[in-house]
Amino acid sequence: MTETPSRVDLTTITSLCKRRGFLFQSSEIYGGLGSTWDYGPLGVELKRNVKDAWWRAFVWGRDDMVGLDAAILMHPDVWRASGHVESFNDPLVECRDCHQRWREDQLSEAKCPACGGELTEPRMFNLMFETYLGPVKDDASIVYLRPETAQGIFVNFSNVLTATRRKLPFGIAQIGKAFRNEITTGNFIFRTREFEMMEIEYFVKPDEGEEWYRRWVEESRRWYADLGVNEARLRVRDHDPAELSHYSIATSDIEYLFPWGWGEIQGIANRTDYDLRAHSSGSGEQLTYFDNETGQHITPYVIEPSAGVDRAVMTFLTDAYTEEQAPTASGKLERRVLLKLHPALAPVKVAVLPLSRNERLTPLAREVHDKVRRSDAIRGLVQYDDAQSIGRRYRRQDEIGTPLCVTVDFDSLDDHAVTIRERDSMAQVRVPIEGLVAAIKERLPG
Numbered sequence: 001m002t003e004t005p006s007r008v009d010l011t012t013i014t015s016l017c018k019r020r021g022f023l024f025q026s027s028e029i030y031g032g033l034g035s036t037w038d039y040g041p042l043g044v045e046l047k048r049n050v051k052d053a054w055w056r057a058f059v060w061g062r063d064d065m066v067g068l069d070a071a072i073l074m075h076p077d078v079w080r081a082s083g084h085v086e087s088f089n090d091p092l093v094e095c096r097d098c099h100q101r102w103r104e105d106q107l108s109e110a111k112c113p114a115c116g117g118e119l120t121e122p123r124m125f126n127l128m129f130e131t132y133l134g135p136v137k138d139d140a141s142i143v144y145l146r147p148e149t150a151q152g153i154f155v156n157f158s159n160v161l162t163a164t165r166r167k168l169p170f171g172i173a174q175i176g177k178a179f180r181n182e183i184t185t186g187n188f189i190f191r192t193r194e195f196e197m198m199e200i201e202y203f204v205k206p207d208e209g210e211e212w213y214r215r216w217v218e219e220s221r222r223w224y225a226d227l228g229v230n231e232a233r234l235r236v237r238d239h240d241p242a243e244l245s246h247y248s249i250a251t252s253d254i255e256y257l258f259p260w261g262w263g264e265i266q267g268i269a270n271r272t273d274y275d276l277r278a279h280s281s282g283s284g285e286q287l288t289y290f291d292n293e294t295g296q297h298i299t300p301y302v303i304e305p306s307a308g309v310d311r312a313v314m315t316f317l318t319d320a321y322t323e324e325q326a327p328t329a330s331g332k333l334e335r336r337v338l339l340k341l342h343p344a345l346a347p348v349k350v351a352v353l354p355l356s357r358n359e360r361l362t363p364l365a366r367e368v369h370d371k372v373r374r375s376d377a378i379r380g381l382v383q384y385d386d387a388q389s390i391g392r393r394y395r396r397q398d399e400i401g402t403p404l405c406v407t408v409d410f411d412s413l414d415d416h417a418v419t420i421r422e423r424d425s426m427a428q429v430r431v432p433i434e435g436l437v438a439a440i441k442e443r444l445p446g
């Protein structure tokens with residue numbers, strides 16, 4: 001498949017996100033905090049929908065998966081045993097002239113990208129944030145903000161196994177915050193220091209590791225495609241041996257073609273039995289599985305699909321952005337901006353729009369809004385909007401990706417019917433108010 005470049009640049013998507021309330025710079029009134037972002041009223045809906053879609057696909061949609069929600073703060077020995085205290089480092093260099101700091105492995109030349117100055121020798125910089133547990137700030141009270149959710153799953157392996165009596169292969173899924181004191185951040189919400197992850201640790205018999213690894217690469221890639229991401233902007237990239245993390249024998253990244261080029265949105269790693277063995281020796285608890293068929297205790301291999309929630313949000317937003325020429329009510333062609341988001345992800349599912357603000361129309365439009373909003377069949381926001389012309393309101397809803405608008409007009413007072421307008425085709429269909437919820441449901445897959 002040929003590469004299809006993104007249709008939008010980063011400035012356009014960032015300004016749409018701010019203007020329409022998807023994302024705001026964190027602590028903006030104090031000048032902002034570098035590379036941290038707050039999800040606004042629409043962003044929070046989109047992000048929830050992304051996480052729900054993932055949970056539906058990988059937990060509720062399968063019979064080999066259970067969920068977990070482990071604490072962010074963990075015993076510091078967890079991070080010693082996992083290798084993070086020792087190895088979760090990036091090589092840091094500093095410019096001797098302008099004192100900007102860079103990740104040496106991301107530089108194409110051995111000079112400062114900002115001013116061309118000479119760089120210091122690299123030193124290893126640990127990415128884990130430290131904080132203190134309790135009132136005394138000493139070395140004994142240091143704890144870490146987790147840089148991945150995975151370790152919370154490994155240390156609960158035996159608890160989950162005992163509680164659920166699972167047989168191999170099975171997985172434990174978790175969604176939660178992670179923190180990394182990244183040396184360089186940027187590209188909006190692509191690389192930040194606080195972010196959210198959707199991770200699965202999938203436990204298999206060691207000799208089935210390779211097969212499950214390949215299956216998970218394909219299933220992970222397909223999840224984005226099933227939610228509408230253009231497959232020409234998705235690719236799988238296998239890591240070179242030199243790139244592998246300390247725990248992995250094979251890793252593949254799912255990459256998306258962002259406005260600045262290809263970027264990792266998810267990694268799938270074959271972590272072997274590294275983690276369960278590390279925590280067995282670190283804690284003294286045997287994290288093994290009793291195989292009834294062979295009568296032996298084995299240490300399962302782990303296949304880990306690990307996705308960033310914020311990078312998924314960024315992917316869906318960027319991929320959905322579309323500009324086209326569309327006819328206005330008077331037939332003139334006008335630029336139309338729309339987010340072609342999958343309906344399962346759209347922050348607003350339906351907008352109810354009276355043709356105009358009018359004392360006869362408003363009560364009926366409000367009634368229609370209540371009926372749709374309160375229906376259990378529609379999972380998500382249903383907005384009411386009666387400000388400005390109907391054309392402008394359609395454009396406003398298009399720009400935030402609302403799949404359906406319901407228009408209540410003067411004929412509705414007599415025929416008790418309304419018009420459903422579909423976002424992408426702009427096709428309109430008249431339906432009786434009585435059957436409106438069913439008609440909406442039919443048009444909103446997921």
Ligand code: GAP
Binds near residue numbers: 149150306308
């Ligand atoms: N447990 C495996 C693990 O942590 P990773 O490749 O370091 O693997 C997994 O991270 C995913 O988390 C990445 O593919 C990316 O989507 C997301 N991610 C990693 N660092 C990030 C950051 N600084 N900002 C936003 N997302 C990040």
